[in-house]
Amino acid sequence: xxxxxxxxxxxxxxxxxxxxxxxxxxxxxxxxxxxxxxxxxxxxxxxxxxxxxxxxxxxxxxxxxxxxxxxxxxxxxxxxxxxxxxxxxxxxxxxxxxxxxxxxxxxxxxxxxxxxxxxxxxxxxxxxxxxxxxxxxxxxxxxxxxxxxxxxxxxxxxxxxxxxxxxxxxxxxxxxxxxxxxxxxxxxxxxxxxxxxxxxxxxxxxxxxxxxxxxxxxxxxxxxxxxxxxxxxxxxxxxxxxxxxxxxxxxxxxxxxxxxxxxxxxxxxxxxxxxxxxxxxxxxxxxxxxxxxxxxxxxxxxxxxxxxxxxxxxxxxxxxxxxxxxxxxxxxxxxxxxxxxxxxxxxxxxxxxxxxxxxxxxxxxxxxxxx
Numbered sequence: 001x002x003x004x005x006x007x008x009x010x011x012x013x014x015x016x017x018x019x020x021x022x023x024x025x026x027x028x029x030x031x032x033x034x035x036x037x038x039x040x041x042x043x044x045x046x047x048x049x050x051x052x053x054x055x056x057x058x059x060x061x062x063x064x065x066x067x068x069x070x071x072x073x074x075x076x077x078x079x080x081x082x083x084x085x086x087x088x089x090x091x092x093x094x095x096x097x098x099x100x101x102x103x104x105x106x107x108x109x110x111x112x113x114x115x116x117x118x119x120x121x122x123x124x125x126x127x128x129x130x131x132x133x134x135x136x137x138x139x140x141x142x143x144x145x146x147x148x149x150x151x152x153x154x155x156x157x158x159x160x161x162x163x164x165x166x167x168x169x170x171x172x173x174x175x176x177x178x179x180x181x182x183x184x185x186x187x188x189x190x191x192x193x194x195x196x197x198x199x200x201x202x203x204x205x206x207x208x209x210x211x212x213x214x215x216x217x218x219x220x221x222x223x224x225x226x227x228x229x230x231x232x233x234x235x236x237x238x239x240x241x242x243x244x245x246x247x248x249x250x251x252x253x254x255x256x257x258x259x260x261x262x263x264x265x266x267x268x269x270x271x272x273x274x275x276x277x278x279x280x281x282x283x284x285x286x287x288x289x290x291x292x293x294x295x296x297x298x299x300x301x302x303x304x305x306x307x308x309x310x311x312x313x314x315x316x317x318x319x320x321x322x323x324x325x326x327x328x329x330x331x332x333x334x335x336x337x338x339x340x341x342x343x344x345x346x347x348x349x350x351x352x353x354x355x356x357x358x359x360x361x362x363x364x365x366x367x368x369x370x371x
């Protein structure tokens with residue numbers, strides 16, 4: 001007889017399937033949080049493309065740098081554009097960042113520079129992921145353990161209540177022995193019970209307040225998340241409409257450019273044909289001009305022989321004449337210098353004689369006055 005334990009299982013392993021589903025749900029939540037994070041910092045990344053290049057260069061994400069350069073060059077050609085264009089390049093860049101959402105780990109400081117509303121949305125998603133992790137990974141063993149602890153606490157409370165009853169009975173029995181002592185113990189016991197009741201009530205109120213606060217915070221985060229989701233859906237709808245309009249416009253422009261290209265090709269062919277014809281004529285003219293040039297060059301060579309001989313004779317004559325003129329000028333200059341020197345000497349001589357005569361006249365006049 002076969003052992004029933006050796007038979008194959010008829011029912012699948014629900015535990016493994018549940019674990020796989022829970023992991024899938026948690027993975028989707030974490031991926032959503034990561035994608036929302038990268039979606040919020042994409043505008044800040046594109047505001048400083050040089051820093052983005054320096055960080056991503058040499059990594060597995062550097063393939064996005066080429067589309068970003070193309071987009072920047074396109075924006076540089078446009079005037080009056082302050083926003084990113086809704087074209088294929090932009091959508092490709094956004095899709096790349098959403099697929100490779102781990103890029104935001106290279107820019108941790110950008111998450112701290114987000115708006116308050118965006119930070120609240122990220123905090124809400126983080127709280128959602130943590131809450132889902134805590135609730136999804138609760139096991140039956142942990143729940144049973146909690147129930148056992150609660151059951152043990154309940155039994156402890158029952159024992160305490162029994163002891164209290166026994167103490168009350170013993171106090172009532174001992175009233176004859178010590179009424180004031182028993183009354184004091186009863187009052188102390190009542191005070192302890194009141195303190196315990198007050199502490200229990202305070203703990204319950206504090207727990208209820210925390211629950212209400214958490215629920216209120218969850219509602220606020222949920223409302224903010226829904227508002228942000230509606231805004232993103234509206235932006236996506238607008239982006240899609242703009243993309244469709246741009247696509248239609250580009251298709252029409254492409255048709256026009258194709259027709260213009262065909263016209264230009266026909267014109268180019270006719271120009272090439274005319275060029276070939278004119279080139280042949282110019283080559284024939286060039287051959288005739290080369291023949292004429294060779295004949296003229298031969299005549300010029302014959303003329304240059306005679307010209308060089310005559311030039312040599314001319315240079316000899318010019319050199320002799322220049323030497324003669326230079327000698328005559330030198331003689332004239334010497335004569336002029338001699339005459340000028342003689343004139344200056346005579347001038348100074350006359351002035352000296354005149355001064356001598358004045359001195360003599362002045363000496364004679366002084367002598368007369370002394371007599």
